[in-house]
Amino acid sequence: MIDPRISIIDSRLKKVNNIIAVSSGKGGVGKSLVASTLALTLAKRDYKVGLFDLDFTSPSTHLILGIRETWPKEEKGIVPPEVYGLKYMSIIYYSGNKPSPLRGTEISNALVELLAITRWENLDFLVIDMPPGIGDATLDLLRLVKDIKFLIVTTSSRLAFETVKKLAILLKKLEIKIIGVIENMKMDDSDFIKDQIEEFGLSFLGKIPFDNRIEKVIGNVDMLLATVFAKKIRDIAPHLEKL
Amino acid sequence: MHEWALAEAVISTVSQIAEKEGFKQIIEVKIKVGELQQVELEILEYALSQLKTEKLEKTKFTMEKTKAKLKCRVCNHEWFFNRKKLSEKTAEAIHFVPEIVHTYIQCPKCGSPDFDIQEGRGVWLESIKGVK
Ligand SMILES: Nc1ncnc2c1ncn2[C@@H]1O[C@H](COP(=O)(O)OP(=O)(O)OP(=O)(O)O)[C@@H](O)[C@H]1O
Ligand SMILES: [Mg+2]
Ligand SMILES: [Zn+2]
Numbered sequence: 001m002i003d004p005r006i007s008i009i010d011s012r013l014k015k016v017n018n019i020i021a022v023s024s025g026k027g028g029v030g031k032s033l034v035a036s037t038l039a040l041t042l043a044k045r046d047y048k049v050g051l052f053d054l055d056f057t058s059p060s061t062h063l064i065l066g067i068r069e070t071w072p073k074e075e076k077g078i079v080p081p082e083v084y085g086l087k088y089m090s091i092i093y094y095s096g097n098k099p100s101p102l103r104g105t106e107i108s109n110a111l112v113e114l115l116a117i118t119r120w121e122n123l124d125f126l127v128i129d130m131p132p133g134i135g136d137a138t139l140d141l142l143r144l145v146k147d148i149k150f151l152i153v154t155t156s157s158r159l160a161f162e163t164v165k166k167l168a169i170l171l172k173k174l175e176i177k178i179i180g181v182i183e184n185m186k187m188d189d190s191d192f193i194k195d196q197i198e199e200f201g202l203s204f205l206g207k208i209p210f211d212n213r214i215e216k217v218i219g220n221v222d223m224l225l226a227t228v229f230a231k232k233i234r235d236i237a238p239h240l241e242k243l
Numbered sequence: 244m245h246e247w248a249l250a251e252a253v254i255s256t257v258s259q260i261a262e263k264e265g266f267k268q269i270i271e272v273k274i275k276v277g278e279l280q281q282v283e284l285e286i287l288e289y290a291l292s293q294l295k296t297e298k299l300e301k302t303k304f305t306m307e308k309t310k311a312k313l314k315c316r317v318c319n320h321e322w323f324f325n326r327k328k329l330s331e332k333t334a335e336a337i338h339f340v341p342e343i344v345h346t347y348i349q350c351p352k353c354g355s356p357d358f359d360i361q362e363g364r365g366v367w368l369e370s371i372k373g374v375k
Contacts, residue, residue, distance in 0.1 A: 001369055005366075006256070008248075076248055077248030093336075093339075096336075098346045101345050101346075106345065106360070109341070110342040113341070114340065
C-alpha cells in the first residue's frame with residue numbers, strides 16, 4: 001500500500017521561498033509568540049507571509065492573533081484565508097476550541113494531510129509554529145519539507161538551553177539550516193547564553209526581555225505590535241530578510 | 244471537498260512510480276478509499292479523469308471503499324465509524340483531517356477518545372499495473 005499524499009507535498013510548497021520552523025527543545029519558551037509576531041512583522045514589511053500552526057494538540061497562534069470566524073476556502077484543496085495580512089492555517093478550523101487528543105502516528109498523519117491538501121500561494125515566508133521538542137512534527141518536517149530552515153527559541157535557563165543544544169546537534173548532523181537562536185524572557189543582561197550559542201557555532205539573533213504586559217495584548221494584533229517584544233522582533237527580522 | 248487535491252496526489256504518485264519502473268502506459272490503479280474520510284467516489288473519479296496525463300490515458304481506476312474500523316486503546320472495544328450520527332459540520336471536519344475524529348468521537352463502551360484508526364482512514368494506492 002502506498003500513501004499517495006507524500007508525493008504531492010513538494011509541489012504544494014513550491015511557491016514558498018522560505019519555510020521557517022520556529023522551534024525549541026523546550027516548551028513554553030515563547031515559540032508561538034515569536035512565530036506570530038515575526039510573521040506579522042514580515043507582513044508589515046510587505047513580504048507575502050504565511051503562518052502555519054503545527055502544534056496540533058495545543059494550538060495557540062489563533063489566540064495570540066485573536067482570530068475568530070475565519071475559514072479556509074475550499075478550492076481543489078484548501079486555501080488558507082488571509083488574517084492581518086497573513087495566510088493563516090491551523091487545525092482549529094477543524095477542531096474548534098475542543099481538545100484534539102492525538103498520538104504520534106496521528107499527529108504525523110494529520111500533518112501529512114494538511115501539507116498535501118493546503119494550497120499555499122506565492123509566499124516569501126511560511127512561518128511554522130512548532131510544538132516543543134524533537135518529536136513527530138519536527139521529524140515529519142525534516143522528512144517531508146525540503147530546504148526547511150529552523151529558528152530556535154530558548155530562555156536564559158540552562159534547562160531550556162540544554163534541550164536547545166540537543167535540537168541544534170540533531171539539525172547540524174542532518175545538515176539542516178539553523179537561522180539562529182533567540183533568547184526570550186530575559187530578566188538580566190548576562191551574556192551567558194549568547195556566548196554559549198556562539199561557541200556552539202550558531203548565530204545569536206538577539207535577546208527579548210521578559211515583558212509583563214504581554215498577557216494584556218494577547219488577541220490584539222495592533223497592541224502586540226506596539227510592545228517591546230515586537231520591537232525586538234523587528235530588530236531580528238533583517239536576519240530573515242537576508243535569507 | 245478536497246477530492247481534487249487527493250486526486251492530484253494520486254496522479255503525481257502514479258506518475259512517479261511509472262517513471263521509476265519505466266512504464267510506458269499504466270493499465271490499472273487500484274485505490275482503497277477509507278470511509279472515515281468520506282471521500283465522494285464520483286468526485287474523485289471525475290477529478291482523476293480530468294487530471295490524467297498521457298501515460299494514464301487508458302488507465303482503469305478501480306476504487307474500493309473500506310469501512311473505518313476503530314479500536315479503543317483503553318478497553319480494546321472495536322467498532323465502525325458511522326457518519327450518520329454526526330452533524331454536517333463535524334462530518335466535514337473529519338473529511339478534511341480524519342484524525343479530528345478524536346475530537347468528536349469517543350469509545351462507545353468506555354468513553355475514551357484514545358482509540359486507533361485501524362483501517363479505512365483515507366485514500367491509499369493498493370496496486371499499480373503498467374506496461375514497459
Ligand atoms: N518575552 C516575554 N515576556 C513575557 N511573557 C512572555 C514572553 N514570551 C512569551 N511569553 C509568555 O509565555 C507563555 C509561553 O509563550 P508561548 O506560548 O509563545 O510559548 P511556546 O514555546 O509556544 O509554548 P509551547 O511549548 O507550549 O508551544 C505565554 O503565556 C506567553 O504570553
Ligand atoms: Mg506554542
Ligand atoms: Zn473503550
